[in-house]
């Protein structure tokens with residue numbers, strides 16, 4: 001069946017480090033993107049959006065398995081505005097490996113590369129996703145709305161089978177990198193503070209900065225501070241809800257705790273809804289720095 005087919009066409013384990021390195025080099029070569037924030041954050045968002053439309057209760061389940069984000073039908077979902085740039089960065093790598101890697105494996109591996117090359121935790125990763133045809137594209141509108149509160153955020157992630165608050169808070173901690181763009185999402189900023197280093201700074205800022213709720217140029221409410229930082233309403237929800245806030249405090253004080261929970265939650269996000277062959281190995285990748293490249 002299809003999964004066996006993918007198995008027979010997959011690269012030997014060692015070759016995935018080569019794919020990792022090719023994606024990492026694309027990030028290094030495109031360091032001028034978005035006023036020198038670079039391409040890490042948008043590739044991380046691509047991996048999350050390729051996986052986060054999963055819904056086990058729907059006929060068409062979504063998730064990363066079928067690599068459906070490659071179709072314009074999904075890429076043109078307003079929630080995916082800005083991600084075509086990230087997909088275009090990966091197209092030459094897809095061609096180079098000539099169908100030996102699926103789009104789902106490529107999109108999710110790009111998220112692992114982005115996190116690790118920006119200094120974040122190691123993310124375990126497995127191959128074996130198989131491209132589905134356009135019939136497998138999930139309906140648009142399954143990704144979250146940033147204007148909402150803590151209960152909305154909790155319920156959203158329950159749909160993705162994240163039932164523990166720790167996993168939810170850790171995942172949103174990915175907002176430590178990159179920025180919002182008015183033309184993509186109707187939110188602007190943070191001008192000065194956008195970073196490309198994966199740290200627990202997002203949680204520290206949530207607790208220490210003074211946040212003022214303001215309407216932005218697109219008419220959306222967002223939280224701004226006096227340094228040009230911003231937080232989305234769904235970011236701020238993490239300190240408005242008692243249970244979430246305790247976890248924000250834990251991650252703000254202990255980056256290794258944030259990294260540990262993020263690593264397993266991000267892997268779970270990228271593998272939502274996929275049954276891997278028992279024999280399919282869990283791979284860990286070295287960063288370019290660790291290989292002295």
Ligand code: HEM
Pocket residue numbers: 041042044045048081082144145146147153171172174175177178179180181182184185186187232234266
């Ligand atoms: C409540 C859940 C979430 C909401 C409502 C949300 C919303 C958003 C919005 C509105 C943007 C700005 C997009 C733009 O204007 O370009 C954004 C950016 C981003 N999101 Fe999220 N997000 C959520 C969860 C996540 C998760 C789980 C991850 C990854 C694990 C993630 C990673 C990112 C990254 C890396 C960026 C920066 C992209 C860039 O700089 O181009 N987000 N998010």
Ligand SMILES: Cc1cnc2ccccc2c1N
Pocket residue numbers: 175176177178179180190193194195202229230231232235
């Ligand atoms: C500091 C901060 C806060 N919220 C964000 C939301 C999405 C993307 C980036 C963000 C970011 N750098």
